Amino acid sequence: MQKPQYHVFVCTSSRINGQQKGYCFSKEGVDIVQRFMEEVDERALQDTVMITNTGCFGICSSGPIVVVYPEGVWYKEVTPDDVAEIVESHFENGQKVERLEIK
Amino acid sequence: MQKPQYHVFVCTSSRINGQQKGYCFSKEGVDIVQRFMEEVDERALQDTVMITNTGCFGICSSGPIVVVYPEGVWYKEVTPDDVAEIVESHFENGQKVERLEIK
Numbered sequence: 042m043q044k045p046q047y048h049v050f051v052c053t054s055s056r057i058n059g060q061q062k063g064y065c066f067s068k069e070g071v072d073i074v075q076r077f078m079e080e081v082d083e084r085a086l087q088d089t090v091m092i093t094n095t096g097c098f099g100i101c102s103s104g105p106i107v108v109v110y111p112e113g114v115w116y117k118e119v120t121p122d123d124v125a126e127i128v129e130s131h132f133e134n135g136q137k138v139e140r141l142e143i144k
Numbered sequence: 145m146q147k148p149q150y151h152v153f154v155c156t157s158s159r160i161n162g163q164q165k166g167y168c169f170s171k172e173g174v175d176i177v178q179r180f181m182e183e184v185d186e187r188a189l190q191d192t193v194m195i196t197n198t199g200c201f202g203i204c205s206s207g208p209i210v211v212v213y214p215e216g217v218w219y220k221e222v223t224p225d226d227v228a229e230i231v232e233s234h235f236e237n238g239q240k241v242e243r244l245e246i247k
Contacts, residue, residue: 042203042246044216050198055158057174057197071160094160095153096197100145110213113147143145 045091047132049077050108053094064101069121070094073105076124081132090132103143115143148194150235152180153211156197167204172224173197176208179227184235193235206246218246 053070054063077092098106103117107127114137116127123141130136156173157166180195201209206220210230217240219230226244233239 042218044218048211048213048216050153050196053158053160053199055156055160055162055164055197055199057156057158057177059158059162059164061158061162074160091202093153093201094158094199096156096158098196099194108151110151111216113151113214115145115147 043088046089047112048091048093048110050093050095050110051077052096052098052104052106055094055096057096063097063104065097065104065106068105070105072121073107073119073124076121077128080125080128084128084133086128086132090128100143116141117143146191149192150215151194151196151213153196153198153213154180155199155201155207155209158197158199160199166200166207168200168207168209171208173208175224176210176222176227179224180231183228183231187231187236189231189235193231203246215240219244220246 051074052065054066055061074094081090105119107116107119127138130138154177155168157169177197184193208222210219210222230241233241
């Protein structure tokens with residue numbers, strides 16, 4: 042299989058019992074996933090970027106959380122409006138968005 | 145924050161609309177998450193291993209899928225009974241479980 046160059050994990054507060062409840066969900070986690078999918082599609086990055094929604098990362102007070110592997114870059118307090126910048130800067134130009142990074 | 149040495153993503157077919165439906169879910173994805181949490185707890189690996197449940201990885205016919213970052217190791221057809229071996233071999237001894245690996 043073709044492994045993604047950037048694998049983006051977006052917390053949507055999806056619990057393993059099917060319930061969706063939590064801070065990232067209440068703060069537009071689902072919109073963030075959808076924005077990532079739209080941006081990746083519009084920029085034809087499907088071969089290099091994979092988007093996956095997740096359950097809780099355990100640092101809810103910094104949410105919504107977005108994690109990018111294999112680099113291990115953690116972004117905090119992401120809004121739907123930040124998504125285009127992450128895709129362009131990080132995935133197209135290789136520059137992390139430092140103002141959102143959890144150090 | 146302390147980043148995990150091994151970040152384990154387990155597909156539980158969690159959709160962003162809250163519905164939980166899909167191959168990994170039907171094939172014990174939820175049990176696999178719970179086994180990982182138990183094994184990590186029993187072996188006191190909480191500081192090095194983080195477990196996160198996810199939505200679909202898009203290769204359902206190879207499911208249940210487990211992905212380990214930052215290494216980018218993808219495991220296929222994982223069963224709850226495989227979990228102890230993955231934790232012991234991969235996370236305690238640093239040896240991937242080759243029979244389950246997607247190359």
